[in-house]
Amino acid sequence: MRPYLFPLLLAATPLHSETLSAEIGRAGLAPTEARLATLPAPSDEEKFALGGLRFLRAIEISFQIRWQNGMTDRTGMLPLLRLPVPDNPNPAPFDPTSVAEIFRQSETTLTGAHQVLETIPDTADFGLTVNLADLWFDVNANATRDPEEGLLDIAGPALLGWQWSQRDPATPAPVIRFDVADAAWLAAYAHGLQAISQVVLAYDPTEPVTRILATRSKLTEHGPLPPDMLFGSAGDGLDSFDMIALALATLNQQPDTARMVAARDNLLAAVDQNRMFWTRVAAETDNQAEWLPNARQTSALGLTLPPDTGAVWQAVLADGEELLKGDKLIPYWRSGPSAGINLAKIFIEPRPVDVPGWIQGWAAMPYYQAGETVSAENWSRFESIIGGDAMLMALWLN
Numbered sequence: 001m002r003p004y005l006f007p008l009l010l011a012a013t014p015l016h017s018e019t020l021s022a023e024i025g026r027a028g029l030a031p032t033e034a035r036l037a038t039l040p041a042p043s044d045e046e047k048f049a050l051g052g053l054r055f056l057r058a059i060e061i062s063f064q065i066r067w068q069n070g071m072t073d074r075t076g077m078l079p080l081l082r083l084p085v086p087d088n089p090n091p092a093p094f095d096p097t098s099v100a101e102i103f104r105q106s107e108t109t110l111t112g113a114h115q116v117l118e119t120i121p122d123t124a125d126f127g128l129t130v131n132l133a134d135l136w137f138d139v140n141a142n143a144t145r146d147p148e149e150g151l152l153d154i155a156g157p158a159l160l161g162w163q164w165s166q167r168d169p170a171t172p173a174p175v176i177r178f179d180v181a182d183a184a185w186l187a188a189y190a191h192g193l194q195a196i197s198q199v200v201l202a203y204d205p206t207e208p209v210t211r212i213l214a215t216r217s218k219l220t221e222h223g224p225l226p227p228d229m230l231f232g233s234a235g236d237g238l239d240s241f242d243m244i245a246l247a248l249a250t251l252n253q254q255p256d257t258a259r260m261v262a263a264r265d266n267l268l269a270a271v272d273q274n275r276m277f278w279t280r281v282a283a284e285t286d287n288q289a290e291w292l293p294n295a296r297q298t299s300a301l302g303l304t305l306p307p308d309t310g311a312v313w314q315a316v317l318a319d320g321e322e323l324l325k326g327d328k329l330i331p332y333w334r335s336g337p338s339a340g341i342n343l344a345k346i347f348i349e350p351r352p353v354d355v356p357g358w359i360q361g362w363a364a365m366p367y368y369q370a371g372e373t374v375s376a377e378n379w380s381r382f383e384s385i386i387g388g389d390a391m392l393m394a395l396w397l398n
Helices: 003-012 018-029 031-037 044-069 098-119 151-160 179-202 206-222 240-251 257-282 309-325 341-346 357-360 362-367 377-397
Strands: 128-131 175-177 338-342 368-370
Touching: 018 031, 018 128, 044 098, 044 128, 044 179, 098 179, 098 206, 098 368, 175 257, 175 338, 179 257, 206 240, 257 309, 309 341, 309 377, 341 362, 362 368
Parallel strands: none
Antiparallel strands: 128 175, 338 368
């Protein structure tokens, strides 16, 4: 072998007896994913790892695009834009196409994630142990783990909610043993996040972002803008006036029908995979560092679930499935109980969203029809058994 090839080979090969978790901690998400993707006959455990790494890569790529463009705060209203990332001291001039690019990359990467996860059979028997301290996002794309790039540094509050603020910093990071049930859970999450990406791309925000930034720049030629009506200080980024205008202008565009239909399909697939997860996890008899436990298990995250959580959450998802299929309707605030909005039709026959028209009712008429509306009973029951953590738990359960 030529001497100069040895370091390259060493960098691409896991160290002897090195766990996959440690390999990620050493090499990062992208190199580990690339190695697994070349395996000619991956095991079920390696398939799960590959799907998980692709899921995390979708998040990492979003961070890298945001960091490059200086989008490092939490003002985003959508997944992939909300989590804070370390500040870039010298960002490039903001590119209006970067928002759509985040979701375009996500759409592609998440497809690869759930496709490989869905090849894992119900009979698979594996346990992939991952120390969450080993997981990190290469936010600045320098192939080196820098401070504040750890998964728990960035996503700790999102994973653990209020319990994160009460956690002793000296406490070791959770160690999770992922199994075949978690493959269905992760596939469901990949489908759900891909659906969100497709809706964003259907209402491509690039032109509204360009227009609003150009207007803001023109206004600042004659002095600083007034203080932000919500946050008080006028910064260099978009303020609340701009964000509201951006949301309204983006929604009031003709959406891409094919992407909206694909988003609905992915949401239905997420329900199917979530249902598969609860079937698989209900059959488990072990209790080993669980990610999302059944009634007889405990979570390695320290979160507890009431015994009826699985059944109650499945009822909530069943309501969502009926809405997505058009079997039940969304209650409309100005209507009686025997009519509502057909959510399935919104995806299949999408139109620009005129917010005043939806409030008054005329813009809702293409989707308004007589029929049975969905009840709030199942969600209320879910809230009652979970308590104050209902939204956090809903994100966890997906």
